[in-house]
Each structure stands twice: as structure tokens, then as C-alpha cells.
Amino acid sequence: MAYRISSMKRKVTLKEIARELDVSVSTVSKALRNSKEISQDTIDKVQAFAKLYNYRPNNIAISLKNRRSKNIGVIVPELSHMFFTQVISGIENIANANAYNVIICVSNESFQKEVINMEMLANGSIDGFIIAISKETQLKRDFHHLREVINQGMPLVMFDRVSEEIYCDKVVVDDAQAAYNAVRYLISTGCSRIALLSTPDHVSVGKLRTLGYMNALQDAGIEFNENLVVKANSDEECEEGVRKMLKYRVVDGIFAVNEIFAVIAMREAQRKQFRIPDDISFIGFTDGNISKYANPPLTTVVQHGYDIGQHAAMKLIAKLEEQEPDDHFTTEVIKTSLNLRESTKSLTK
Amino acid sequence: MAYRISSMKRKVTLKEIARELDVSVSTVSKALRNSKEISQDTIDKVQAFAKLYNYRPNNIAISLKNRRSKNIGVIVPELSHMFFTQVISGIENIANANAYNVIICVSNESFQKEVINMEMLANGSIDGFIIAISKETQLKRDFHHLREVINQGMPLVMFDRVSEEIYCDKVVVDDAQAAYNAVRYLISTGCSRIALLSTPDHVSVGKLRTLGYMNALQDAGIEFNENLVVKANSDEECEEGVRKMLKYRVVDGIFAVNEIFAVIAMREAQRKQFRIPDDISFIGFTDGNISKYANPPLTTVVQHGYDIGQHAAMKLIAKLEEQEPDDHFTTEVIKTSLNLRESTKSLTK
DNA sequence: TATTAACACGAAAACGGTTTCGTAACTCAA
DNA sequence: TTGAGTTACGAAACCGTTTTCGTGTTAATA
Numbered sequence: 001m002a003y004r005i006s007s008m009k010r011k012v013t014l015k016e017i018a019r020e021l022d023v024s025v026s027t028v029s030k031a032l033r034n035s036k037e038i039s040q041d042t043i044d045k046v047q048a049f050a051k052l053y054n055y056r057p058n059n060i061a062i063s064l065k066n067r068r069s070k071n072i073g074v075i076v077p078e079l080s081h082m083f084f085t086q087v088i089s090g091i092e093n094i095a096n097a098n099a100y101n102v103i104i105c106v107s108n109e110s111f112q113k114e115v116i117n118m119e120m121l122a123n124g125s126i127d128g129f130i131i132a133i134s135k136e137t138q139l140k141r142d143f144h145h146l147r148e149v150i151n152q153g154m155p156l157v158m159f160d161r162v163s164e165e166i167y168c169d170k171v172v173v174d175d176a177q178a179a180y181n182a183v184r185y186l187i188s189t190g191c192s193r194i195a196l197l198s199t200p201d202h203v204s205v206g207k208l209r210t211l212g213y214m215n216a217l218q219d220a221g222i223e224f225n226e227n228l229v230v231k232a233n234s235d236e237e238c239e240e241g242v243r244k245m246l247k248y249r250v251v252d253g254i255f256a257v258n259e260i261f262a263v264i265a266m267r268e269a270q271r272k273q274f275r276i277p278d279d280i281s282f283i284g285f286t287d288g289n290i291s292k293y294a295n296p297p298l299t300t301v302v303q304h305g306y307d308i309g310q311h312a313a314m315k316l317i318a319k320l321e322e323q324e325p326d327d328h329f330t331t332e333v334i335k336t337s338l339n340l341r342e343s344t345k346s347l348t349k
Numbered sequence: 350m351a352y353r354i355s356s357m358k359r360k361v362t363l364k365e366i367a368r369e370l371d372v373s374v375s376t377v378s379k380a381l382r383n384s385k386e387i388s389q390d391t392i393d394k395v396q397a398f399a400k401l402y403n404y405r406p407n408n409i410a411i412s413l414k415n416r417r418s419k420n421i422g423v424i425v426p427e428l429s430h431m432f433f434t435q436v437i438s439g440i441e442n443i444a445n446a447n448a449y450n451v452i453i454c455v456s457n458e459s460f461q462k463e464v465i466n467m468e469m470l471a472n473g474s475i476d477g478f479i480i481a482i483s484k485e486t487q488l489k490r491d492f493h494h495l496r497e498v499i500n501q502g503m504p505l506v507m508f509d510r511v512s513e514e515i516y517c518d519k520v521v522v523d524d525a526q527a528a529y530n531a532v533r534y535l536i537s538t539g540c541s542r543i544a545l546l547s548t549p550d551h552v553s554v555g556k557l558r559t560l561g562y563m564n565a566l567q568d569a570g571i572e573f574n575e576n577l578v579v580k581a582n583s584d585e586e587c588e589e590g591v592r593k594m595l596k597y598r599v600v601d602g603i604f605a606v607n608e609i610f611a612v613i614a615m616r617e618a619q620r621k622q623f624r625i626p627d628d629i630s631f632i633g634f635t636d637g638n639i640s641k642y643a644n645p646p647l648t649t650v651v652q653h654g655y656d657i658g659q660h661a662a663m664k665l666i667a668k669l670e671e672q673e674p675d676d677h678f679t680t681e682v683i684k685t686s687l688n689l690r691e692s693t694k695s696l697t698k
Numbered sequence: 699t700a701t702t703a704a705c706a707c708g709a710a711a712a713c714g715g716t717t718t719c720g721t722a723a724c725t726c727a728a
Numbered sequence: 729t730t731g732a733g734t735t736a737c738g739a740a741a742c743c744g745t746t747t748t749c750g751t752g753t754t755a756a757t758a
Binding site: 013014015025026029030033057058060061062063064065066 | 743744745746747
Binding site: 023024025026027030036037038039042061063064065066067124 | 710714715
């Protein structure tokens, strides 16, 4: 297809415009930026030519010159969780409004991939990081890669899964408080035998949500019963745990630390002919599609991922644009709320 | 915190290493790459120093020099669909294996954002595109941004939502065939009054899946009944349409062009006390979490997003690495399969 | 008419690398 | 002793920009 090849307008550079118009590269550059150093005649000529040939400055060259890329790197453990995609949307919103581009990388919950991704991005491709660390990283407690980029003077904002060991800006939800509120809500609708579906303790959010659960019980004068706690590593463990619990224990409310465990439990309850919410009420963490389209639709703790993303991006950009680096870091706590749907009863007057 | 600042090792460059070791920049560069032009002594000295100061070459500089970034740009309409995140995983898999980095951008189903994102990335940040165009772009049929990057000599691979107007490599699922198979399956399990839940016709995949539905009916000798078709733009329209249909028509099978419409329909059926799958069977397109965690779990058409991503990445990288650009483009059709779950009956012998 | 200021532009350095080419110093054989 | 061939390195160009500074030309002023 010689036609296509010959019709190809290869990307035009300043140098080519300069040669074609018989002026210097500097003149072209200035003319394009409407410098008052350049005569109106020349400006018009250059801009017309640039437009004709669809000139676009090369981002890479500009990044090199300015020593900043106007890119923000985002690293998330996975994309399949609605929460993370909401955070990404929030980040994009603020970033784009400030002329920043967002580069997303996925660690896949792997420490190794997290390190690789960070190293790849840290060498000039981005100006700062927004990251939620992987489960594996939380388990290993190895944060050298985070320390390294911070030491290089690159701003970093952590969200959701954070570490107190790292000194940087953070945006989190108050997991303990959110869980507390959810369980209190169950209690206020008349539940008293409330089960907890959780993950192993090394996942920071699992631990905190468990804490909130226990506090809520205590404040309501309900005794903690460890037979009503299921800790699961997988869907299957969760299903099995719930099955046994429903068989041997009386339960009238279930609080799950994520939406998947919640719908698994609902399914199990429905198999056993429990009515939802009349016999058992359910609340899950994370307001995603799974909850929204569950039957009945699941009441959830909404973490406002979009807001979290916005705040994280605002913090990062503030750090990026400040003149003299300051070493003052803050942790922002985003309030959660309950999205009441049909898996819970109404408040009893 | 003067301590932290003073402990900051700013990024070290070749020039600084050269100055420190009193050799030239070229020598340092060569030494780091084990050039045989350089004596072993010098190599050792330089590499030791580089390691000590944790030298990492600046990607931006290398990109500028090589005129290639080793980055692949991926543009998807949204991240909240499992299908797209699966595709992204597949792309990442192949890309990383070939030392390419993946930059993800989200068009949010907006033509405008799609154009902006493409222009942003096209100016040096990436070497090639993998894209599924937005609904709005499909509606407007305005593909100038795609044509532009192609004309600039940048390889582009389209997937899922493609356009015949654009001449490039493509990876698609055979939507019509997949729908055909799904509906034939419903028929083979004894369904004969099968409803279709679809989207407006301008969405290419909606049209094709509708076609497959009609062909399946025809081949089975079942007359097409337009009263059994619901075309919806939103969840609400879908719910309303299904409600009416179940009220006035006899239906024993429902095929939906996405998983959300399918679970909405299931919920509606359950409200009306239909048993699933005994009274009505359901199949949805897209094998995501919503289907997996529905109750009952939904039988779906699985599009093998991971495979699609892998193939798209392979095609793109092949184009990127070939010596002389060839203008031969292919369209690859990835086979779908059915993930049989509890929303459908078993095959009748 | 001589001096100065404004104007319009180009040369060159810089960002951080890679690579080509030139060359000083040394080794070795004739 | 001379010529050729190695060895080990540096200078410079280059990728595509931006920006500082210098300068020739013209216009305005004394």
C-alpha cells in the first residue's frame, strides 16, 4: 500500500519547521509561544505552518527539559475492586483539572510487581506516586521501595492500605469507626446476635474493621461471642464457615468486611430459607456493583472512593507545586456512610 | 526535619559520576554497559560507584534518545467492567514479558476524553495504542483521532468495540456467534419462549448480539416475537421493561447482552415468584463478578478478556518490533464459551 | 551626525543519556 | 628504529525542546 505510506505525515519537529521556513529553531519555538521577541509576521507564518502540519510538541523532550513529566503514577493492588476504580476516577478528576496525566499500574497484590512498577515509573516517568500497597507488602512489612522514592525527593501519597512506618501524606477511611457504625446500625434495627465475616489479621483493614465490630458490641452491652466470627482467606472458606455457623448458631445479623463475603453469606442464608432482612440482616463493606445488583440489594458501608482519590490527588499536587519542599505530612480521614438497601430492616422507633 | 533532608540522596546522573570519578561521561556510560572499549579497572570502579549511589538511568532521556518509550498506551471506556480489567491484565502480561510498560487511560465513555487522552499519549509518551472506543465515539462515528495517530505511523490495535472504517489490527469476540450459541443452549434445555434484553442499536456489540439471538431462533424454527424484546438505555428502563414483559407475556428463557441486565431480570422474576431456572432460565453476556456472585449464580457467555488482551498486545508488539513497517492488518476472533451455572437447566438428553 | 534604544532574530547551552569517531599512548614485529 | 595495530579513553553529535544572551539592523533622540 504505497499510497498509505506516502500519505503518512511523520511527526514534524521544530527543527523541520525551522528548516522549511528558513528561520532558526529558537525563533520557531518562540513564535509558537507568542513571544513578543518575534514579529507578528513571523509568528503568523510559523503558526500557520505548524497548524497545517499539525505540529505537537514532543512530551518526552519537554519532560526532559523541565525535569518534570506532569504525570502522576498510581499503583493499586487490583482493578477488579470497584473501590479502587472509584479512587482512580477521583484521582483522574483532580489530576486532569490540574493538567496532570495519570499512569495506572497494577501490582496484582504482589510485592514483586509493586517494586518493579515503582522502579519503572520512578526514573523520570512520573513526578509523584499515589499508592495502595499490596497484601503481600503488608505481610512482609518490607517498605524499602517506598522509602527509596521518598528519599529521592519524590512525593508519595498512600491511601486505604497504609503503613505507620512510612512518613508521608495519607488518605484513609476510618475503618474501625465505619465498622462500628454499621454494627450499631444493625443493633438499632433490633439485631443482637451479630456475626462477623472477616479476613486474616495481617490485612490492616480487616483488623480495624474487626475492632470496630467489637467496640460496637461492647458499647451496646452485647457480649462478644467468638463462635460468631468467621475468618476466611477465600470465598470457599467463607462459604463453609457461614454454612456451619448458620447450622449451629442463632444469628440475626451479619457484618462482612467486604461485599463478596456478604453476598456469599446471603446466598447461604437464602439456601437455608432464612428471610432477608426479617430473619437475618446483612451489611457489607465497599459499595460496589456486587452489592448494588445483589438480591436483595445489599446495605453497605460506602467508603467514598471517589473522594479519597480526589483528596489523595490534591495532596500530591500540592506537594508537587509548592516552591520549597516542606516536610509536613498529614493523614486525612474520609468519612464513610451507610447506603441503606434492602438487606437491612428499617430503624425501629 | 533537617535530618531527612540532609539524608536525601538526590538522583545521581552520569555527569555526576563522571565528575566524581574524574572520567568522561562517555566512559561512564560505556563502563556501565560493560563495553569492551573500557578497561576492567575502570568498569569495576564505575559500577561500584554507581551501585553505591543507586544510579538508575533516566527513562525520559533514554526515550528521547531512542525515540521510543517502551510504553504501550491502553484506552478503555471504563474500569468498572470486569471485562476491561481482564483485558488489561492480559495486555500487561504480554507487555511486561517483552519489557514494555502499560499506561492505562479511561475515556469514561466520552468522545472528548478519548481524544484528549490519545493526543496526550501520542506525543512521545507511548509507542503504540490498544483501544476499545467509547460509546459516544461509536455513536458519532468520528474517528479522526484514530486516523491521526495511524497516519503518524503509530501502530494501533482495536479490541471489542471496533470500526470497519479504520484499517488496523483488531481483536474481537464473535458477538453474533456467541449470542447464537447462548440462545441455542437455552433452546436445547427446553426453552422456547426466549426474551432478549438488549441495548440500542448504535452500540455495535448490542446489534451483533441481537443478530445472533435472531439467527438462533430462526435456525430452531422458533418465530421471532418482538414482544419478547426489551431495549434499554439504563437499569431503570431494563427493570421496567422486564416487569411489563413478565406481566403480560409467557417467558421461559431470557438472554441479556450484559450481566447487569441479566441480574436485574432475575431479581424481577424472583419478585414475581418465578423459580430459576425451572420456570425461567437466564444467560448473560460477560463473565464478571456480578454474575459469579448473583443468586443463583448466572450462566454467562465468557469472552476471555485475558486472552483478548494477550492477543492485542502480541499484535501490537509485533508491529512495534518489526524492521520494515508492513501494512498487513488482521482481525482476530477470540472464541467465546459458556460458563454454565445455576441460572440454566442441564441439557435435556 | 552621533548615540541610544527598541526590535527581531540566531547561537548556544541545557536536560540525561548513547554512540560514533578521533587520537594519544602503548605493544609488537620487521 | 620505524610502522602498524591495539587499547582506553574523550570530544562531539544527537534526540526535541526551552531559554538566556548576544548582535545586527532600524528607529528615535540629542
